[in-house]
Amino acid sequence: MLDKIKSTATFIQSQISAMPEVGIILGTGLGGLVNEIKIKHTIPYSEIPNFPISTVEGHSGKLIFGELGGKNVVAMQGRFHYYEGYSMQQVTFPVRVMKAIGIKTLLVSNASGGVNSGFSIGDLMIINDHINFFPEHPLVGKNKAELGPRFPDMSEAYSKDLIAKAKQVAKANNIMVQEGVYLGLSGPTFETPAEYRMVKVLGADAVGMSTVPEIIVARHMNLPCFAMSIITDLGVEGKIVEVTHEDVQQVAAQSEKKMTLIMKELIKELN
Ligand code: HPA
Secondary structure, eight states: OHHHHHHHHHHHHHHOSSOOSEEEEEOTTOGGGGGGSEEEEEEEGGGSTTOOOOOOSSSOOEEEEEEETTEEEEEEESOOOGGGTOOHHHHHHHHHHHHHTTOSEEEEEEEEEEOSTTOOTTOEEEEEEEEEOOSSOTTOSSOOTTTOOSSOOOTTSSOHHHHHHHHHHHHHTTOOEEEEEEEEOOOSSOOOHHHHHHHHHTTOSEEESSSHHHHHHHHHTTOOEEEEEEEEEEOOTTOOOOOOHHHHHHHHHHHHHHHHHHHHHHHHHOO
């Protein structure tokens, strides 16, 4: 794996002029952040050695390099989900590569279902912790000490400093944000009412099918992380209705402006 990470990083370094300081993974319906980036280079995943082959319908993914909030960033337009059939190593490979080319912070967005009865559809939730409910763990297997420790600490998976900064940004811009725990599971089914209840009983505020693997691998490498979720549907008793991917995308699109603003202003605040 180390060889693959290094050769992919070397390829990317040969293509771009300025190395990014910040890595961004854009979730469902949140691609609008790309419009804010002063783009310098775009590399389709299909041209990147060792990158998983994309199965995303419609448009295939790309890495976007450019300037945002006064910093050089790399954004993943399209992520690899476990439910698509990728291994956990494939899902998290881009995070390894982004670290290898120099990112110092990882920002992640996603869409999720809210199980906290105080949440409404369209709310933004700052993720302050997670519960890993995926059937596989990305760090199972021989540990590479060059990347990180065998038993990584997870006491601050989501940087308290970045959360505090994001809350300040939200307040200064009159944006209401929720804060809570994200439970990640495999999908691709949305939850049954009993499963939403389970998610709540387990101590989470929202549930989704991404983010947790990427954060685990980032924390293995000691990268500070910040993640936000758009609550696109509710798994709250009495409020559960049929959910479709189109509903999720539509709600995400409506709330993405607020999230984009927070992410952009947060990047300005990074040291
Ligand atoms: N469950 C799981 N993943 C999701 C949901 C949900 O309700 N909404 C958006 N992604």
